Amino acid sequence: MVDLVRHRNRFNMNVAALLAIALAALGGLPTLDSASTARAADDAFVKTHSRAQYVHWITLYDAGGNQIDPQATNPPPYSPAKTCGKCHDYKSIAHGYHFNAFDPTPPTSRSGRPGEPWIWTDIKTGTQLPLSARGWAGTYKPGAVGINQWDFVLKFARHLPGGGPGVPPEPAPPPPEGKAPEGKSPEAPAPDAPKTQDATPAAPAADAGGAAKAEGGEQAKPQAAVAPNVAAAIPAPLVAESVRWKLSGQLDVECLLCHSNDRSYSSEVFAEQVGAQNFAWAATAAAGLAKIDGRVDRLKDDFDPAAEAAAGSATLPKVTYYPQRFNAEGKVFFDVIRKPTNNSCYVCHTARPLGDHADWNHDDDVHVKAGLSCVDCHRNDLGHHTVRAFEGEEHPTDAKVSTLSCRGCHLGSDEATSAGIGEAGRLGAPKPAHKGLPPLHLEKMSCTSCHSGPAPQDVAQAAQTSLAHGLDVPGHYDDNLPPGIVQPVLIKRKVKTLDGGEDEVIYPYRQVWPAFWGVMDKAGHVTPLNPDEASTKLRTTLRVRDAFTVDIVEKVRLKSEEKEQLLGKERADVKASEYTAAERAAVARFVVGKGLAKLAEDAGENRTPVYISGGKAYRIKNKETGEVESFENDAAKPYQWALGHDVRPARWSLGVTGCFECHSDGAAIFEGKVSAIGPLPDAEPVTTVMYEHAGFEPDVLKAWNQSFQGRSTFKWIGFISIGIVALVLLLYLLLGMNALVGGARRARK
Amino acid sequence: MYQRLMTILADATEAAPAPTTDAAGAGGFDLKQLISDFIDHPSESFASVITAMIIFTGVVIFLHFLVAAATKERGPGRRASWSNWERLVYLGVLATVAVLGTTAFYSILVMGSMHRWLLFFHLMGAGAFVVVFALFALTSARAAGPRCCATSSSSSDEPTAPEKYSCFTKFTFWVLLLAGVATAATMLLSMLPIMDTHMMEQMITLHRYSGLLLVVATLMHLYSAWLGRLGWR
Numbered sequence: 006m007v008d009l010v011r012h013r014n015r016f017n018m019n020v021a022a023l024l025a026i027a028l029a030a031l032g033g034l035p036t037l038d039s040a041s042t043a044r045a046a047d048d049a050f051v052k053t054h055s056r057a058q059y060v061h062w063i064t065l066y067d068a069g070g071n072q073i074d075p076q077a078t079n080p081p082p083y084s085p086a087k088t089c090g091k092c093h094d095y096k097s098i099a100h101g102y103h104f105n106a107f108d109p110t111p112p113t114s115r116s117g118r119p120g121e122p123w124i125w126t127d128i129k130t131g132t133q134l135p136l137s138a139r140g141w142a143g144t145y146k147p148g149a150v151g152i153n154q155w156d157f158v159l160k161f162a163r164h165l166p167g168g169g170p171g172v173p174p175e176p177a178p179p180p181p182e183g184k185a186p187e188g189k190s191p192e193a194p195a196p197d198a199p200k201t202q203d204a205t206p207a208a209p210a211a212d213a214g215g216a217a218k219a220e221g222g223e224q225a226k227p228q229a230a231v232a233p234n235v236a237a238a239i240p241a242p243l244v245a246e247s248v249r250w251k252l253s254g255q256l257d258v259e260c261l262l263c264h265s266n267d268r269s270y271s272s273e274v275f276a277e278q279v280g281a282q283n284f285a286w287a288a289t290a291a292a293g294l295a296k297i298d299g300r301v302d303r304l305k306d307d308f309d310p311a312a313e314a315a316a317g318s319a320t321l322p323k324v325t326y327y328p329q330r331f332n333a334e335g336k337v338f339f340d341v342i343r344k345p346t347n348n349s350c351y352v353c354h355t356a357r358p359l360g361d362h363a364d365w366n367h368d369d370d371v372h373v374k375a376g377l378s379c380v381d382c383h384r385n386d387l388g389h390h391t392v393r394a395f396e397g398e399e400h401p402t403d404a405k406v407s408t409l410s411c412r413g414c415h416l417g418s419d420e421a422t423s424a425g426i427g428e429a430g431r432l433g434a435p436k437p438a439h440k441g442l443p444p445l446h447l448e449k450m451s452c453t454s455c456h457s458g459p460a461p462q463d464v465a466q467a468a469q470t471s472l473a474h475g476l477d478v479p480g481h482y483d484d485n486l487p488p489g490i491v492q493p494v495l496i497k498r499k500v501k502t503l504d505g506g507e508d509e510v511i512y513p514y515r516q517v518w519p520a521f522w523g524v525m526d527k528a529g530h531v532t533p534l535n536p537d538e539a540s541t542k543l544r545t546t547l548r549v550r551d552a553f554t555v556d557i558v559e560k561v562r563l564k565s566e567e568k569e570q571l572l573g574k575e576r577a578d579v580k581a582s583e584y585t586a587a588e589r590a591a592v593a594r595f596v597v598g599k600g601l602a603k604l605a606e607d608a609g610e611n612r613t614p615v616y617i618s619g620g621k622a623y624r625i626k627n628k629e630t631g632e633v634e635s636f637e638n639d640a641a642k643p644y645q646w647a648l649g650h651d652v653r654p655a656r657w658s659l660g661v662t663g664c665f666e667c668h669s670d671g672a673a674i675f676e677g678k679v680s681a682i683g684p685l686p687d688a689e690p691v692t693t694v695m696y697e698h699a700g701f702e703p704d705v706l707k708a709w710n711q712s713f714q715g716r717s718t719f720k721w722i723g724f725i726s727i728g729i730v731a732l733v734l735l736l737y738l739l740l741g742m743n744a745l746v747g748g749a750r751r752a753r754k
Numbered sequence: 755m756y757q758r759l760m761t762i763l764a765d766a767t768e769a770a771p772a773p774t775t776d777a778a779g780a781g782g783f784d785l786k787q788l789i790s791d792f793i794d795h796p797s798e799s800f801a802s803v804i805t806a807m808i809i810f811t812g813v814v815i816f817l818h819f820l821v822a823a824a825t826k827e828r829g830p831g832r833r834a835s836w837s838n839w840e841r842l843v844y845l846g847v848l849a850t851v852a853v854l855g856t857t858a859f860y861s862i863l864v865m866g867s868m869h870r871w872l873l874f875f876h877l878m879g880a881g882a883f884v885v886v887f888a889l890f891a892l893t894s895a896r897a898a899g900p901r902c903c904a905t906s907s908s909s910s911d912e913p914t915a916p917e918k919y920s921c922f923t924k925f926t927f928w929v930l931l932l933a934g935v936a937t938a939a940t941m942l943l944s945m946l947p948i949m950d951t952h953m954m955e956q957m958i959t960l961h962r963y964s965g966l967l968l969v970v971a972t973l974m975h976l977y978s979a980w981l982g983r984l985g986w987r
Binding site: 716 | 869870874877880884888891895899900928931932938939944945946948949950951955958
């Protein structure tokens, strides 16, 4: 019996072992597969996984992937895509946040919170048009206003990091001979959806050089580059674009713009080369590897390199490598760092406050002074999806990044707690006590509203930024240089909270008012004209040479009767430089009327030419007299983007001096004024008060401020009152105890 | 009689079947879950507690009133009347507690948080409350004190009127004072720059619950004082 049991047990064990092995084999197969897949992906690019910087003595490769011989007669420029791409996953990196604005693939181009737009500024037509390919409400997609990638790159080359619009769209497959391509003809693209002020992005429109989004989320094929045999059907600019891409080459993601630790690397040279249309040569020149002779912008559209070289005439730019940059093996040393320095970020992300002594008396961000660098918070994975560090941010990799926001780092977040990480204090961030500050403030106001940017003043201050004003490029930066940007404007917006909900929170913003010539349809939707097109049409009418704001008043030639009508007989002969503000506005408006009349000649039926500036829209009221009227239109509303820097120290934060700093009549946070700035002189600019942006009612504010006058008295009376009541309680407690003790004594007796 | 009623109510609660998980999932009343929520997240569960307490207070008062009406002949008779000053102060307390309670509970139950005009009127009510509250304590403490402090004329042969306050009225008076001190102190201390955010959040929770106790005690005090004026208790 015992033997039987023992035998049965041994049998069971053997069966169990066999089953276990079989299960492990079956279950392990996918594991083995996934492990091998992961290993294969990792093997494609070697890594050191060391914190030590890798020393980059590397071979240079051209755009074709061929090794560059610096001694060759006319060597090609090096290509970051092919050179850096030998060891780094360039394909993934090229879809990172800095490069993916024109990316049609939704998962990698999550645009998140609206940010600073590219502002197309033209001082001759008084244009300042906020552009963004990300579809942020209040901006215009470049394609919707006839700006193709080529124009975009040339305009903003000074602060483009390469990739994105710098990579030409793929050419459409050639159609059968004699026929135009099927589907949408690559003419001037349809205008974008009407600009809205909603937090949700506007519906994407068809971009010239981009992709139109078809129903169901699928992408239509790009159509910008066209086959030669349909050139006749295409407007000239599109034909020019495709040809010139062939001359300039593509603008690769310029890795060294951020990752170079070499102080001789010049972003200015990079911008110069791109401005000369030397896209493929820009990286080589900026890194100081070679001398570049020649400019692509001097070559004609039909330039044929082979024919021209044979004829001995103009050629593509010539590259002469500096031999001292190469070692005996033909390798170059790139002083590359994993984490970019603040200097690299400042090239594109400098905000310059204006005002007296602002240049030298302005302090750096308190985090920088504490030893942090930009990338300590604004970090990214290999895919270069840079964390923007605002609350509620969703990272494309689904990584938890809430601890990189102000609140997450200093106060902690639920995400961190649930992940087992400490609540707060990342990178040694101090935890603020906010003693005496009612917690309601922390719910209804962002950290940045009290701690970031300049403190609210009686009037919102002007500022300049790298992207908008081209800072970093040497030049003369007048304080009135357009576009006019003001900060801070405290606005209440719906934002996502850390727990996935929504709340209305006050944030500080920078604000710009669009200005452009456009056409309005019957429904009141305004479509901007292509700025170059507007410039061509209005050049002789406006006669602006240097600056729209000044020339439109002082350089324009008006007839005597026109001056008398506008200024009156007594002032008709006064010099333009001596006009009052109202007179300047009147003359400017009159000249704008002339421009509108010019545009009306070919505007079409049911389309009214308009000019937008300073928060107002202008149109011709009376065709016979040319009288111009201003009216409200959504297109004139300002565009705002949140500001996060420079963070002021705690003792410079709002409210540090007490409640009355904000809760009193006349406090700038509520009653500061925001006046529109536009190219068109305006004697009565649109002016709003801060509390309107923050959604407060003036009656409630006034009542609240008045009530605060009695706050100190209330505290005194309150403490005295509860002191009296506490004494009464104590007295009767003692009396009660005495009564109990007395009663017990009597009972014993 | 009062104790007998309380016992009956307690027995009725014990006899009620404990809600099952299914019942709770189907929208039933889950007492355990409520208690758990209250302990873990007292601030978040305040809205539920307000509702429960107000309903509970209303039910208790109603049931007690029925019993008191049925047994009014056995009451002590009409209690000593209040002076005009006492009435005025008491009205002040009732009015301020009504304003404070309404603004607070409406905000929490309907809007989720207190802001704008409701917050403004709550603060105005608080200002008036701290004044009338101290006066009320000074004015009515003697009447709510131990029996040996009650005024009685030993030299007179006439029968004295029953005390102004019944035992229960005295009890609710002292609870009202305690709750009022806690409610006022939590907010007054928060107005000083001595507490960090976490402590202020705890003060807010304490303020809410002590304020709720204040309102309930005021309602009970009013009810029992009224019964006393009727002579039923």
